[in-house]
Amino acid sequence: MTKRDHFFSVWARGTGLVCPVCAAGIQRDRENLRCGEGHVLSVNRKGYLNVLSRPVHGAYDTGLFTARGLVLDSGLYQPVLQCIQQSLPSGSIRLTDCGCGEGWWLQKVLEIRPDAVGIGMDLSAQAIALATAREAQALWLVADLRNIPLADHSQDVVMNILTPASYREFNRILKPDGCLIKVYPGGRYLREIREKRGMTLYEDGDVEAYLRMHCRDMHTTRVSYEQALSPELAKAMVRMTPLNQDMTEDMREQLEEDAPQTVTIDLYVSVCYL
Numbered sequence: 001m002t003k004r005d006h007f008f009s010v011w012a013r014g015t016g017l018v019c020p021v022c023a024a025g026i027q028r029d030r031e032n033l034r035c036g037e038g039h040v041l042s043v044n045r046k047g048y049l050n051v052l053s054r055p056v057h058g059a060y061d062t063g064l065f066t067a068r069g070l071v072l073d074s075g076l077y078q079p080v081l082q083c084i085q086q087s088l089p090s091g092s093i094r095l096t097d098c099g100c101g102e103g104w105w106l107q108k109v110l111e112i113r114p115d116a117v118g119i120g121m122d123l124s125a126q127a128i129a130l131a132t133a134r135e136a137q138a139l140w141l142v143a144d145l146r147n148i149p150l151a152d153h154s155q156d157v158v159m160n161i162l163t164p165a166s167y168r169e170f171n172r173i174l175k176p177d178g179c180l181i182k183v184y185p186g187g188r189y190l191r192e193i194r195e196k197r198g199m200t201l202y203e204d205g206d207v208e209a210y211l212r213m214h215c216r217d218m219h220t221t222r223v224s225y226e227q228a229l230s231p232e233l234a235k236a237m238v239r240m241t242p243l244n245q246d247m248t249e250d251m252r253e254q255l256e257e258d259a260p261q262t263v264t265i266d267l268y269v270s271v272c273y274l
């Protein structure tokens with residue numbers, strides 16, 4: 001099966017995808033999708049759809065997403081993943097990962113929930129190109145989560161992991177009983193790297209307070225642990241975090257040489273009803 005065929009096989013299961021220009025429903029037209037108003041969406045050979053009207057140069061480069069894939073595939077975030085998996089509603093759900101990066105979280109969720117229809121979207125075409133290389137039953141989109149090309153009330157779950165949010169859009173695309181699963185840092189998250197950089201720890205409580213303003217109900221779990229890193233993983237840790245995107249290549253190489261041997265993962269997983 002080509003990557004394009006894969007896209008259409010997921011799309012055919014019903015994703016809630018609408019025309020990004022006029023929000024009308026869309027039909028398949030050979031290798032494209034087309035809405036009633038005649039807007040045409042081309043699925044590229046890598047098997048994803050880019051709905052942005054112009055390319056966006058995101059803050060992160062391919063090196064960050066490749067390192068992120070390495071760290072995530074190592075299992076370092078497994079306890080956080082388990083918490084997310086346990087938080088999913090039962091039944092055959094439609095789920096969108098808004099700001100999915102290189103796709104690990106969505107792939108892993110779909111592995112235990114093959115009945116779910118999964119959509120991964122990110123502003124970065126580099127991240128989505130990496131995501132399409134994953135063996136995941138997902139539909140991948142380059143899209144802005146502030147303007148999501150999905151129908152109103154079409155999703156059971158929105159995941160939003162270490163990524164900015166748009167509560168207006170999440171509320172619009174979620175079914176009335178659907179939920180947002182938001183993952184955000186606790187104060188000690190990546191403490192060792194922040195200390196090496198002379199940064200203060202994360203402010204605890206800010207995101208939670210903001211979330212509360214947008215939710216009618218929420219339930220939060222804190223997942224916190226410290227883990228030893230192999231030298232290879234310690235280097236990848238330096239490159240996978242946006243904390244170090246402001247550094248020159250020389251500075252990053254220096255930090256890799258002196259990379260911390262342990263890392264603290266301290267994340268909140270909030271299940272929110274908007």
Ligand SMILES: C[S@@+](CC[C@H](N)C(=O)[O-])C[C@H]1O[C@@H](n2cnc3c(N)ncnc32)[C@H](O)[C@@H]1O
Pocket residue numbers: 058060068098099100101102105121122123124127143144145146160161162163164242
């Ligand atoms: C720190 S990364 C996290 C990625 C992934 N959730 C993970 O945990 O590996 C933040 C992600 O948010 C994406 N992002 C930032 N603003 C966005 C927007 N407006 N719409 C879609 N994605 C966005 C970035 O491109 C990046 O992939």
Ligand SMILES: [Zn+2]
Pocket residue numbers: 019020021022023024035036037038039
């Ligand atoms: Zn249209």
